[in-house]
Amino acid sequence: MIKSEIMKSCSYCGEPILEIAIKCKHCGEYLDRPRAPQPQIVHPPTPPPAPAPAPIIVEPKGEGCFLQTMNVGCMITAGIIVFALIMLGLSFFR
Numbered sequence: 001m002i003k004s005e006i007m008k009s010c011s012y013c014g015e016p017i018l019e020i021a022i023k024c025k026h027c028g029e030y031l032d033r034p035r036a037p038q039p040q041i042v043h044p045p046t047p048p049p050a051p052a053p054a055p056i057i058v059e060p061k062g063e064g065c066f067l068q069t070m071n072v073g074c075m076i077t078a079g080i081i082v083f084a085l086i087m088l089g090l091s092f093f094r
Helices: 072-092
Strands: 007-009 016-018
Antiparallel strands (some): 007 016
């Protein structure tokens, strides 16, 4: 038996193998069979993301209610004034 030292590349993995090889020693594929077509996975197209909803901005109409225009600083100031008036009123009844 004559040994051939001529090399070729495996058509499956690309590794060098002997030209007379029937089976690749690297990937184990038989070289005499045509390569089976790989099934293609078809993914359905993904729908584009929905646009973000616009933020809801409530615009006051006219001057608005007193409680709508009052902020935290006003609430604290009003609380201190009410507390001072209550303490002042209690001091008169002693």
